[in-house]
Amino acid sequence: MLGELLGLTGKPVDLLACGCGTGFFSRQYARLPGVSVTGIDLDEPLLNAARELSRQEGHLIQFERGDITDLPFQDGSFDTVTSDILLEIFPDKLLPISEMVRVWSLVS
């Protein structure tokens, strides 16, 4: 169902998971055929937990430290950009959403 929601067809895609935390959703995405996942979060201890859980489950997920309001990626770097349970914390969602759109290949 996740794959259908994201419009994934099984062809290779690079997916960015913003605010990945311990990587619950990143690991679900990594199970989908053809999906290469990068997870980004501000919190290094959570990223370390994500790396360990991902290693235990045998996923090749790249976890990096970064801020959704200033994503450390070039324009159009990802085919799909997600944010699960993060945007809710921003009173003004314009900056995080514009950063997500900037790194999304569909609009570059």
Ligand SMILES: C[S@@+](CC[C@H](N)C(=O)[O-])C[C@H]1O[C@@H](n2cnc3c(N)ncnc32)[C@H](O)[C@@H]1O
């Ligand atoms: C509720 S958790 C998200 C859970 C996660 N999506 C998952 O799959 O398990 C929210 C996360 O957003 C992160 N976060 C908060 N502000 C952030 C920011 N400005 N940039 C990136 N991550 C941020 C927090 O560190 C936390 O891990």
